[in-house]
Amino acid sequence: MSGIGGRPVLEVAGLHSGYGETEVLRGVSLHVNPGETIVVLGPNGHGKTTLLRTISGLIRATAGDVAFGSRDTRGLAPDEIAGLGLIHVPQGDLLYGEMTVLENLKMGAYRAAAWAELGERLERVYLLFPRLRERQKQLARTLSGGERRMLSVGRGLMGNSALLMLDEPSLGLAPVVIDELYDRIGEIRASGLPILLVEESATRIEGLADRVYLLENGTIAREGAPADLLADPALLQTYLGIA
Amino acid sequence: MSQISLVIYQGLVLGAIYALMALAFTLVYGALRFLNLSLGALFTLGAYVAFVISGQLGLPAIAGIVGAFVLVGLAGVGVYQIAVRPLVGRPGWEIASIISTLGVGIVIQQLIQLVWGPRNQAMPEIVSGNLRVGDVLVIQYQRVAVVLVSLVVMTALWFFLTRSRHGLAIRAVAQNRDAAYLNGASVNRIFMLVMALGSGLAAVAGVLLSTVLISLNPTVGLSYALRGLVVTIFGGLGSITGTLAAAFIIGLFEAFVSVYLGEGWKLPALFLFLIVVLVIRPGGLAGVSAEERT
Incomplete structure (x- = not known):
């Protein structure tokens, strides 16, 4: 599905951000095409939540660009960004x-x-x-x-959602409940709404994600189809601690 | 028996006024997490606006109440822009805002004195006439009107906060600011709305009190702002139901003290009461802890 339908819904380029003196994101670039479900995987503390909070405007980016559709959203307040249809379901x-x-x-x-x-x-x-x-x-x-x-x-x-960002929807839930929730997310995906989802665990993304990014130490370490990344046990072990 | 009925009668009137004043504090505290100390001066300003509209221009009392609510509400937005907005989000701004709003309050009080002078002015009653019940209790229609106006305002506020889009947003901002942002609410505009609403409520409380006292002067707001604060803290900062209960408990308590012990004991007894309550329940009546509210 990727690449079809013209320009990306969301395009993040060279994004830097953090809390005070502490830089968490060190040049993150990614994009979401129309209709795509994108999963950003990464261990805890490597910037997944910071990434979403910066895109939705809760944290001000120190450098880099965020384009939502045809709008440059840098400097916009979170409520204005939400008004454009960029919906953030927070951790x-x-x-x-x-x-x-x-x-x-x-x-x-x-x-x-x-x-x-x-x-x-x-x-x-x-x-x-x-x-x-x-x-x-x-x-x-x-x-x-x-x-x-x-x-x-x-x-x-x-909301008037044109893109749904989900921050670790599985966090703290029992496996049965996670399964049910991911079924619902699958239904949202089937409706055509683009989704940017961040998770620590790679277990439920196969069949859901169109593309996967690996976020490590505030930068994108790899990008690819879920099948390719999940087929690389060494990589999953190293970055995510999953055998 | 008859003295008890006097306590209840006076207590309900005081409670109705304190409830509005304390709701003003609690609304602002709930959303912005600071005590808006300009509300005492805005309470007085409300009384003077009604004095001009009803007392000097001779318009009906309702016009004075509505006029005070609207004009002082706008003044509250001015207080926000001048004394609060430049501080919002900076380290320690909740404390800094208490001081800056107190400062603006002093300026407003002095302006009132410059415009209308320091002397007492005669405030017209909303309605006149009495109803004698038994041998001690004389119910003034004026005081019944005060309780009714207060109830109408509180009911309207309740509908606004639970049914309207912006009312919902006020409660949302009070409970989780980040979530409200992500739902598309402009927190700055909600803050402005809350300051307007709180100031308007304080103004109506000021009008009602001065019609009961049948007079007003530039410092009338001070001691009533103090009582509003006592009620707000007693009720549990930021809790609306706790505030309402506290207002009537304090009103009845004050009436009880003034009937049985004498006027001079009102304030000392009030603060003793507050200290005892806070020792037993540090969170106030509603006992909402800071963690639960966020």
Whole structure:
């Protein structure tokens, strides 16, 4: 699917970023083509979360370019970037714990364009995650880990999404729950929405990812088709500790 | 028996006013995590705006209340732009903002004194007339109106915060700023909205209090800002339900002290009460810890 459909949805070039004096990203370049699902694999602490937080504007890049569609998003505030349709589902879910499931979802559609279609969007998310419909009046803090993750993804889908960025959706969940969640992510992918997903574990990306990047020490160490990377046990062992 | 009814009557009126004042503090604290100390002066400014509209121009009381809410709400946006926005996000800005808003508050109070003078002004009542119940209790329609206005404002606020798009965003920013950003909410604009809303609430509290006292002067806001703070901290900073409960408990407590011990004991008793409460429940009534709120 890659390369079809013209210019990339997202193009990151030579991105540098970090926290204060500590540089975490040292020149990351990657792109997402229309309809593609891209997985960035890397060990903990090598910059996966920083990468997504920099793209969505929560952290200011120190150098490099981020282009979303035809827009240069450098210097834009996170809310403006979200308004363009670049949706970031953050690590740890960042739910509004004292708000109900329904209110959390409604906040996902905060931008005027999305709010105008609140009903349809809600229906779409409930179709994907029927559990959220059952729980809609509950406070978000009372949800189980799996439900929290579904709500976090669902809230992201409530927006005017043109690209969905997911930060370690499997983190802290039981294997059965991860399987279910990845099935849902597969459905989102099938709908044609481009996805940029970061994960520490390579176990569930085969069949989901169109291309994979390996992020190591703040730079892209390798890029390729998932089959090629997964067929290289030495590489997986070295970078990801998986035999 | 009749003295108890007097305590309840006075307590409810005070509670209705304190509730608005404390909601002003709590809304701003919830979203921005700092105590906006300009609210005392904005409380006074609200009373003077209503004094001009209803007392001097002779328009109906409702026009004075709405006018105070709107104009002081705009003044609150000004306070934000001048005293808060330049500090937001810098190290220690929550503490710095307490001091800068206190400073702006002093300037506002002095401006009020320059414009209207230091003397007491006569504030017209919203409605006049009494209803005598038994031999001690005389219910003034004026005070009933104060409680009603406060309830209407609080109900409207509740609908705004739970049903409207921007109200939802205010609560979202209070609970998780990064998430609100990622949902496309301009945190800066939400901060401005919160400052406007908080200032408007303080203004309405100021109008209501001055109609009860039937007079106003430039320093009236100080002691009531202090009571608003006591209620806010007692209720559990940032918690709306805790604040409402605290406002009426403090109102009743103050009425009780002034009926049974005398006026002079009100403030000492109030602070003794606060100290005891904070020793027992350091998080206040609602007892929300900082970790839970974020």
